[in-house]
Amino acid sequence: MKAEIIAVGTELLLGQIVNTNAQFISQECAAQGIDVYVQTVVGDNQERLLSSLQLAASRADVVICTGGLGPTQDDLTKDTLAAWMGRQLLIHEPSMQAISEMFASRGIHMVESNRRQANMIEGSDPLHNETGLAVGNALTYEGTHFILLPGPPKEMKPMFMNQAIPWLQAHMTDEVPLYSKMLKFAGIGESALEYQLIDLIQDQSDPTLAPYAKEGEVTIRVTTRAHSEMEGERKIASTITKIQKRLGDHLYAEQDVPIETIVLELLGKKGLTLTVAESCSGGLLSDLLTSIPGSSQSFIGGIICYSNALKHKLLGVPMEVLEGAGAPGAVSSETAVILAEQLLVRTGSDFGVSLTGVAGPSPSEGKPVGLVYLGLAQKNAITQVFTLNLSGNRETIKLRAAKRALYELWKQLKEN
Known part of the structure; x- marks a missing residue:
């Protein structure tokens, strides 16, 4: 029909x-x-x-x-x-x-x-x-x-x-309902994901695959016609298994939820806590987390340390790191590491995530728009730092940085 x-x-x-x-x-x-x-x-x-x-x-x-x-x-x-x-x-x-x-x-x-x-x-x-x-x-x-x-x-x-x-x-006469499952991916763009699945997409008949992209996330809808949920699950099982084998490092959920939901679920199950320090993202990462009901169980809070003065005063980043001739600067891996580690020291949280970079529209500290450093600190572990080169306008860069932070945290939680 x-x-x-x-x-x-x-x-x-x-x-x-x-x-x-x-x-x-x-x-x-x-x-x-x-x-x-x-x-x-x-x-x-x-x-x-x-x-x-x-x-x-x-x-x-x-x-x-x-x-x-x-x-x-x-x-x-x-x-x-x-x-x-x-x-x-x-x-x-x-x-x-x-x-x-x-x-x-x-x-x-x-x-x-x-x-x-x-x-x-x-x-x-x-x-x-x-x-x-x-x-x-x-x-x-x-x-x-x-x-x-x-x-x-x-x-x-x-x-x-x-x-x-x-x-x-x-x-109606004999219409067979559609059954769909939504697969959610992070840390990979739509084009790269499609490249990994191009043979499945080109050869699709039943079930069908349809990719959808949002900033920082990609969704694949796997669809078939089935008289029941059990039949639908059976018909799409082999296709989902193939996708999992190729993109398991990016597949964070088999339901239509944002990655912040899954991160908070994992933190809650493990009894772990999180704090964040945000410079270029301006509180967006905290906003994503607190938009999920019950986030206070695991998310202690965040600090928007936009200025160098607050980075120094609230999280102890030395001024000689932030400013002066030869200093790494606020937009640097050194600053990202210190921010993340000081979150653990000053709040007692299990994880500390920091974001510092250039959202645009103009370069800063002689560094290009889209350059973002992401710090990920964990108790009793070596702090990781990721260099991101993001594209887009100011709002897009902020969102992509926040989503990438959630993806790296999800990977760490999954491995642990």
């Missing part, structure tokens, strides 16, 4: 609202074995909306619309579809009653336009709105199934999951 998604709303075209609905619907359709081939965004214009609906109906089994079900005159989805089909708009009495009761309970006069939210196309099935007022519609016309959903995600998601999916399941 093939599906198309039409998101309705001029605000989407203007970039005032991000279209997250299409992503959510596509993922849930895939789980049902429904392939989404096209996504369209159309403004609040009846002529253009009608053209989009007709085109989608000509090539898809299911057309899913979000938006345009509200009370105002520019909410045109039901009106447009009903006019094309030559059907009337009728009042769905349970929805109308709920709307009337809501206004009465708040002591607010209900204007006539609010009745539009209770409209449903003649011959359609109503989709109950658990969190809002506009009723959804589901109907079949000339062999194509139409699902009309509200635009606000808080209304759309429960309606789609609890109302639209059961309706679609009742109208």
Whole structure:
């Protein structure tokens, strides 16, 4: 079964609202074995909306619309579809009653336009709105199934999951759901990862491989069609084993989570603690770590030692290392090592990670943009220092440095 998604709303075209609905619907359709081939965004214009609906109906089994079900005159989805089909708009009495009761309970006069939210196309099935007022519609016309959903995600998601999916399941034939596993990699770029797996990617049939890149991380989605999770696991097992053998040093998770989650899990399981000293990353590494619930179990805290004065005062880096003729400078392996080791001395943590470098946009200390030194200190072990030559703008360099620090820490924890 093939599906198309039409998101309705001029605000989407203007970039005032991000279209997250299409992503959510596509993922849930895939789980049902429904392939989404096209996504369209159309403004609040009846002529253009009608053209989009007709085109989608000509090539898809299911057309899913979000938006345009509200009370105002520019909410045109039901009106447009009903006019094309030559059907009337009728009042769905349970929805109308709920709307009337809501206004009465708040002591607010209900204007006539609010009745539009209770409209449903003649011959359609109503989709109950658990969190809002506009009723959804589901109907079949000339062999194509139409699902009309509200635009606000808080209304759309429960309606789609609890109302639209059961309706679609009742109208589906023999679709086999997709089963996917997400493999997460760090410390390697998308191009290098693809090179390692090029034969698997080129020869893929079932299961399929799809790489996705984010700053500092790469994801491989391994997908097959299966009637159950057990069958899906069995079908993709050999492919995942091949990937593990080639890229095990970079594969940090077989689920869609950021590397900071896995680092904190490993620290927690081992009963170890971490502190960080950040210069060029400006607290970004600490932010990534504290964005994970429960991080305080293992992450003691961080010091943003941006200036040389704070590097010296808070973490004891000698001024003769930081400044002066012949000094290594703040951006140096020497400084990175001292920062990381002093974290252990002054906080008692098991691991200390430091980042010092040049995020740009201009060189510093005569050193190029993108040069970053990463220090990794551990109790009763020799401190490691890594020289990174990163590309990108200021924000990209900061993020890549922070993610690389997490990757090196993950490797150390895994080896231990």
